[in-house]
Amino acid sequence: MAALKVLVLAGGISHERDVSLKSGRRVADALTDAGALAEIKEPDGELVGHLMATRPDVVWSTLHGAVGEDGTLQDLLQLAGIAFVGSNSAGARLAWNKPIAKVLLAREGISTPQSITLPKSSFRELNAESVLAMVGTELGFPLTVKPAKSGSAQGFTKVSEPKGFAKAMIDAFAYCDQVMVEKFVEGTELAVSIIDLGDGPVALPAVEIVPESGEFGYNERYTPGQTNYYVPARLESTVLEEAARIALIAHRSLGLSQLSRVDFMVDESGKPWFLEVNVTPGMTETSLLPQAVLAEGLELSDTYLALARLATKN
Amino acid sequence: MTKTRAGGVTNFDAWKHAYAARAENLAVSEVRALFSVVSRPEVVSLAGGMPDVAALDGELIEKAFESMMANRRNYALQYGGGQGDLRLREQIQGIMALEGVHGSVDDITVTTGSQHALELISDLFLDQGDVVLVEAPSYVGAVGIFRHKEAHIEHVFTDEHGISPLALAEAADRLAAEGKKIKLLYLVPNFANPSGVTLTAERRVEVLEICKERKILIIEDNPYGQLYFGKEPPKAIRSLDDSNVVYLGSFSKILSPGLRVGYVLAPPAIREKLVLANESAILSPASFAQMLVSEYLSIADWQKQIVTFRDLYQTKRDAALTAVEKYLPKIQTTRPDGGFFLWLTMPTGLNSKEMLPLAVNELVAYTPGTAFFGDGRGAENIRICFSHPTAENVGVGIERLSRVLNQQIDLLETFGEGN
Numbered sequence: 001m002a003a004l005k006v007l008v009l010a011g012g013i014s015h016e017r018d019v020s021l022k023s024g025r026r027v028a029d030a031l032t033d034a035g036a037l038a039e040i041k042e043p044d045g046e047l048v049g050h051l052m053a054t055r056p057d058v059v060w061s062t063l064h065g066a067v068g069e070d071g072t073l074q075d076l077l078q079l080a081g082i083a084f085v086g087s088n089s090a091g092a093r094l095a096w097n098k099p100i101a102k103v104l105l106a107r108e109g110i111s112t113p114q115s116i117t118l119p120k121s122s123f124r125e126l127n128a129e130s131v132l133a134m135v136g137t138e139l140g141f142p143l144t145v146k147p148a149k150s151g152s153a154q155g156f157t158k159v160s161e162p163k164g165f166a167k168a169m170i171d172a173f174a175y176c177d178q179v180m181v182e183k184f185v186e187g188t189e190l191a192v193s194i195i196d197l198g199d200g201p202v203a204l205p206a207v208e209i210v211p212e213s214g215e216f217g218y219n220e221r222y223t224p225g226q227t228n229y230y231v232p233a234r235l236e237s238t239v240l241e242e243a244a245r246i247a248l249i250a251h252r253s254l255g256l257s258q259l260s261r262v263d264f265m266v267d268e269s270g271k272p273w274f275l276e277v278n279v280t281p282g283m284t285e286t287s288l289l290p291q292a293v294l295a296e297g298l299e300l301s302d303t304y305l306a307l308a309r310l311a312t313k314n
Numbered sequence: 315m316t317k318t319r320a321g322g323v324t325n326f327d328a329w330k331h332a333y334a335a336r337a338e339n340l341a342v343s344e345v346r347a348l349f350s351v352v353s354r355p356e357v358v359s360l361a362g363g364m365p366d367v368a369a370l371d372g373e374l375i376e377k378a379f380e381s382m383m384a385n386r387r388n389y390a391l392q393y394g395g396g397q398g399d400l401r402l403r404e405q406i407q408g409i410m411a412l413e414g415v416h417g418s419v420d421d422i423t424v425t426t427g428s429q430h431a432l433e434l435i436s437d438l439f440l441d442q443g444d445v446v447l448v449e450a451p452s453y454v455g456a457v458g459i460f461r462h463k464e465a466h467i468e469h470v471f472t473d474e475h476g477i478s479p480l481a482l483a484e485a486a487d488r489l490a491a492e493g494k495k496i497k498l499l500y501l502v503p504n505f506a507n508p509s510g511v512t513l514t515a516e517r518r519v520e521v522l523e524i525c526k527e528r529k530i531l532i533i534e535d536n537p538y539g540q541l542y543f544g545k546e547p548p549k550a551i552r553s554l555d556d557s558n559v560v561y562l563g564s565f566s567k568i569l570s571p572g573l574r575v576g577y578v579l580a581p582p583a584i585r586e587k588l589v590l591a592n593e594s595a596i597l598s599p600a601s602f603a604q605m606l607v608s609e610y611l612s613i614a615d616w617q618k619q620i621v622t623f624r625d626l627y628q629t630k631r632d633a634a635l636t637a638v639e640k641y642l643p644k645i646q647t648t649r650p651d652g653g654f655f656l657w658l659t660m661p662t663g664l665n666s667k668e669m670l671p672l673a674v675n676e677l678v679a680y681t682p683g684t685a686f687f688g689d690g691r692g693a694e695n696i697r698i699c700f701s702h703p704t705a706e707n708v709g710v711g712i713e714r715l716s717r718v719l720n721q722q723i724d725l726l727e728t729f730g731e732g733n
Contacts, residue, residue, distance in 0.1 A: 229323065
């Protein structure tokens with residue numbers, strides 16, 4: 001079989017560039033180990049020309065942030081007729097917009113914490129103090145404040161009391177014009193990765209996240225040693241089965257393909273609460289999807305190559 | 315596909331139990347991650363304190379390289395002495411003399427950039443909890459080293475004339491009364507990084523006296539002294555005293571930071587330990603880089619090159635100040651007479667660290683003021699480095715920055731300052 005030509009897109013002009021580059025190098029290394037011809041490229045003014053001139057067999061994007069995750073890149077690749085790993089533009093758009101994804105999954109009967117999405121413009125018309133007071137009263141503290149469209153942990157704040165609420169809003173608005181305020185669920189943080197190697201989507205072993213500091217922030221995600229990961233998670237098998245079931249519903253109902261990662265909080269009663277789904281999961285050395293792949297007993301290199309080969313057939 | 319691993323717990327660091335306690339201070343940061351974007355050509359970086367090496371005469375560097383390879387190749391490719399190349403140290407004497415600093419060639423130690431000299435000195439002097447007095451704000455690289463040594467970093471009030479002698483004496487006496495050991499005063503007296511301010515001649519004398527009386531060693535870091543716009547800065551503190559001052563110099567700003575060649579002039583007893591520490595850490599500073607610098611100094615009119623840098627940076631400084639006046643009329647700025655930096659002070663409530671992602675979205679980067687304090691201050695400050703972008707791009711970058719600031723001011727007004 002001829003070696004597969006894979007163009008790995010990584011980097012970009014985004015605050016997640018560094019993470020994306022690390023993910024891209026990991027993917028490219030694994031693909032190379034499996035015998036593919038992997039080339040890493042940063043998106044820039046020459047990307048479209050490069051794509052059209054080189055016509056790779058498949059593109060694998062590890063771009064985090066808007067261009068890579070909001071459906072734009074997927075639209076362009078679809079238009080150019082170039083195969084790519086992962087979800088199409090429609091699926092990416094739905095997943096990227098956290099409030100929309102929550103609404104769609106709530107319609108499927110999936111539990112997701114109560115939330116409200118507030119655009120920056122709304123605060124110009126309404127009195128910010130009274131809006132925040134009302135939201136705080138209705139949702140209760142602690143709550144989480146996060147950009148409505150963003151990856152990683154940047155712009156995320158857990159707010160324990162009214163005092164820090166406005167500041168958290170300003171922080172989140174630095175990353176996105178819409179901010180989602182969500183009721184915080186106390187419990188166990190869980191990530192379920194989904195992959196589809198040709199026989200339909202499969203939920204991989206759930207990863208339980210236990211950051212030393214108590215919060216899974218940027219430092220805890222990307223500094224080795226700052227977080228303990230349990231794979232599979234130390235939860236009842238019925239809870240893990242339920243999380244896997246929900247993750248698969250999320251993957252399917254948003255129309256996602258090949259790989260995704262679904263994040264949950266499991267409350268003290270064992271109920272998994274859907275938080276968000278990511279179509280371009282991190283692939284760094286500390287990322288969750290690679291851990292789940294390994295815990296399933298799969299080789300990263302073989303799995304990534306299988307995903308890339310399948311993408312050419314979609 | 316083959317099964318490879320069963321489940322379990324991992325934290326991706328099998329050696330977590332083994333690190334020294336001080337390694338706890340080493341962690342990734344979002345700000346550092348953001349600087350990754352700076353290398354993109356679309357982004358105007360006002361962040362890194364980099365010289366404009368494109369203004370160097372490339373032919374002269376090539377000639378220096380050829381001369382080195384023709385005449386000193388076997389020395390350049392070999393280990394050297396721990397103190398550094400003798401000929402280079404003699405040449406360093408000449409450079410230091412330009413700022414009134416005179417010292418024996420035996421008291422000069424060549425280091426891997428002056429940053430390495432600072433690391434060696436910190437290693438020699440600082441135990442956990444020892445006090446280092448620094449300007450407010452102070453150089454980020456120094457703050458990082460002192461923090462890593464688990465020192466107590468005490469920022470002393472600094473105004474447009476440099477560190478305040480009154481505040482220095484007060485801080486030293488207060489900390490001594492608390493039973494703390496005050497070991498060092500670290501200063502960048504000329505066109506300081508990050509503030510751009512210069513310590514006046516009168517204050518230099520006062521600062522020296524205060525430190526001598528209290529047996530506090532002064533670390534005088536002077537990478538920018540030759541890069542003045544018009545009037546020369548006052549003579550170095552080391553020119554006033556040879557026993558209470560350790561003087562750091564560097565070729566990073568007057569030649570190239572890529573060569574990583576700096577030096578330290580220290581009293582003999584300290585120098586003796588510095589050489590041993592240098593040998594212990596790196597055996598010898600890179601012979602290749604030292605000899606390239608030495609050849610360059612021999613064959614090139616390096617003082618003319620410094621004049622070129624001065625003119626260039628003055629033009630860029632002017633562009634920066636003009637842009638700040640035009641686009642950021644409500645922002646206070648320092649007006650440096652040399653060096654690389656403006657130090658901006660924003661309205662109360664704005665946070666330069668939290669603004670940085672927005673700035674990156676607007677394709678401009680800067681360094682948040684918090685980087686220059688060891689005590690959490692600096693949120694309302696921004697360091698602008700004007701030396702590296704073109705003068706035009708300095709203006710473009712500041713115009714982009716103004717958009718970010720206006721958005722933030724808008725948010726602040728929306729949510730109130732008491733947030």
